[in-house]
Amino acid sequence: MPDHVNHIATIADADTDAFEDEVIPEASHLAMALFWAFALLALVVLPLATVPGKRDLGWVQEPWSWPFITLVVGLIGGFGPLRAYLRERRRPGFTAKANLAFEGMCRALIYAVGFLIYIGGVSVLGFTIASVIFMQALLYVSGLRGPRWIMIGLAVVAAIVLAFRVGLGIWFPLPPVMQLFPDWVGNSLGEYL
Structure with a gap:
């Protein structure tokens, strides 16, 4: 019997070309340019997003230092692909090929936006209610x-709440939505919401 008939996929098969997707250079350049722009924006807002540490332990332990180093290294490392993007973006057909970088991302963007809404909802509705709605x-x-x-x-959600609240002893403050209910609701259920 030929080998290819009884062949069982192994980890070593992941190194073969059959498991690799074709990466379109234009899409790769566009994605890299967007990451580079995001890193530059993050570097610009870094002073607004961090506050000085409470103890003087040197610059290396300040809250801004490691994000600063990482972003600068990313910007330097991404400069070559950024130059390639800037050089090639005016070629005919570049935009159509570059847009393939976003093909099939609709569902991922829906999940990402939903998660951001969930994070915002935790501060208003509380961990449990926001988690139930998100789930x-x-x-x-x-x-x-x-x-x-x-x-x-x-x-x-019940298992997660019990793991955080009972198992790990992590308690969140009473959510603002509890002000809409009588005090007994917040006093009896607030710590679990």
């Missing part, structure tokens, strides 16, 4: 609908 929305967008998945989502 149910995530299951819905993923196509996992129905009573079984609703219950699974609720069970996962």
Whole structure:
């Protein structure tokens, strides 16, 4: 019997060309230019995003130092691909090929925006309520609908809340949404919400 018929995929097979996607240079250059621009923006806002440390332990332990070093190294390392992007962006057909870098990203962007809304929701609704809403929305967008998945989502959130609150002893402040309810609601349920 020929070898290719009984061949079982192994880790070594990952090194073969069959597992590699074709990387379009124009798409790679555009993605690199966007990362470079993001790193430059992050470097510019770094002084606004950090505050000096409480103890004088030297510049290397200041909150700004390692993000600064990482961003500068990234900007220096990304300068070559940025130059390639700037050089090639005016070629005919470059834009169409470069847009392939974003092909199929719609669902990932939906998840990313949902997660950002969830993070903001935690500060307003509290960890538990925001987690329940986020989990149910995530299951819905993923196509996992129905009573079984609703219950699974609720069970996962309950397990996470118990792990944080009871197992690890991590408690969050009372969420602002609790001000809309009578005091007894916040006093009895607030620490779990």
